[in-house]
Amino acid sequence: MTEFKDLGLSSGLLKAVSENGYTSPTPIQEKAIPLILSGRDLMGLAQTGTGKTAAFGLPLIDRLLAENEHAQPRGARALILAPTRELVNQIAKNLVSYLKTTPLRVSSVVGGVSINGQIKRLSRGTDILVATPGRLLDLVDRKAVNLGTASYLVLDEADQMLDLGFIHALRRIAGLVRQERQTLLFSATMPKQISELARSYLRNPERVEVSPTGRTADKVTQSVHFMDQKAKTDFVLKQLQSSPDDMSLVFCRTKHGAERLMRKLSQNGVAAGSIHGNKSQNQRDKAIRDLREGRINVLVATDVAARGIDIPGVSHVYNFELPEVAEAYVHRIGRTARAGAAGEAVALCAPEEIALFRQIEKLIGIEIPVASGDVPPMAAAASRSKRGGQNRGGQNRGGSKPAPKKPFRKSSSKNDNDNNNASARQAKRRRPNNRKRAA
Structure with missing residues (x-):
């Protein structure tokens, strides 16, 4: 050796x-x-x-x-x-x-x-x-x-x-x-x-x-629960309350969604913190430190925490929302089963996320066992795409709803504000024409 x-x-x-x-x-x-x-x-x-x-x-x-x-x-x-x-x-x-x-x-x-x-x-x-x-x-x-x-x-x-x-x-x-x-x-x-x-x-x-793209840790037990998006919060809350001593990461797709879920968990007695792009560096450091030192048991995060954060003792990773990019799933669940330990990865899949789920299974080369719920048809994902699609290539960082007319958005808050200001200016320029037509 x-x-x-x-x-x-x-x-x-x-x-x-x-x-x-x-x-x-x-x-x-x-x-x-x-x-x-x-x-x-x-x-x-x-x-x-x-x-x-x-x-x-x-x-x-x-x-x-x-x-x-x-x-x-x-x-x-x-x-x-x-x-x-x-x-x-x-x-x-x-x-x-x-x-x-x-x-x-x-x-x-x-x-x-x-x-x-x-x-x-x-x-x-x-x-x-x-x-x-x-x-x-x-x-x-x-x-x-x-x-x-x-x-x-x-x-x-x-x-x-x-x-x-x-x-x-x-x-x-x-x-x-x-x-x-x-x-x-x-x-x-x-x-x-x-x-x-x-x-x-x-x-x-x-x-x-040294490892094929998409390979997931051998000691991570994976499962998926199919449910409506509105049912996810109660489900993950019940899971976390049933194992209050476990150290868990919960991944959301957007900053506002992560913060909203963290507050909901905290209001129901779960010791939770959050980490995402709207947090200052001191706030992010404190949240990770609190998890390491046991002051909180649950960290709700966007994909900013999916890579490079080595937090020993994380037993569960919950994919509250599936990532837009399949590779991010591998990095998310890699936060558990560190240093040879075992871990569990739980995915929550809404009907509109079935296409994302199939991409994940294709990437990792396995069928993730179904723990509960009925597998929705692919038609649900196609319908969602017709209603506006998704922000491919990275998480939507501007809020809980994706922006259908902006397939690519930069990550900084400044850029989010710039985009909002630009939209306002465009709307302002359109108003005279609207008034003219109304007249």
Whole structure:
């Protein structure tokens, strides 16, 4: 059996590996670490929870230590991009645990917190900068960070960054980093845009794939309950009340829907919190901390929490609403059965969601057992599509109802407001014509 000492890591990092409780490398670590140590660009396909952070973090730290250089003021020697604040914080936390005995510094920058504090911290430079694309470009525009000093670029969960509309930000950032660099791209899926991104910014990369797209954790027991949308709240409330000591995640499709469900659960005696795009960074951190430390037992979330959040002890994942993108189902239920434990994934499927459900089954390659209810005909989904369709390619972030005339919406609240203002201006321009016709 392969051990970490067989992968070429330095003795100092092997000690850090041991102190973190790692016994043997995961498949992605076993394949990726030697390639990264050799300086190769790499394109890695692996699901969340497979140990990707250590797969790129350990060899990256090893290479930085070997160079024996110092970060320049406002500079970064290595840049790691991730799609969400939670994933950025998780990556940074793991990296800090790997380099406790080294002089290297790790800094993280995300939106939702004071930018002035981040500017101050970056003024002296950092060895590894972990960032979300939006806040990073804010700092670039303020000349608070110089990406031209970075010799390493890591794109983690690249497919989700594209889902969230970061493609133009990624292209701009890649153009600011040194051209002579090592680039590592990790993704759970490989859509066409990811392949194009890899061809544009990776040089003759090695491709590493350790788990088929759509594969769900072996120890997750899956089931589906078919019911009307209006019946879902009472159903999930009864399930949570019957097991008050279980730690559960409940996934909704929209921010407002998640907040509404959380309040309903709380009003009925369930210790619940919520995490979604309308929450500040401090609120999101507190909700996750409360779940970890047992102050709440249920976290209601949008897909912002589906990747990269490692919360030990989650026994149940409820898909209160099925995701618009089938791959998101895999990431959602991957929040349970962590570190070899067992877990249960429960899907609630309304008649209008049957098409989404069939896409999920096709992706994962199994038929999910039916626990209750009658399987609705596909005609229900077709009828729903005729009534306006759905916001494909990512969650609807503007509210509980999808916007049929806007197939793609950016993720920020500012963009939501801009869209609303634009609609108001269009309506205003139409009013004179309406009055004229009425006259």
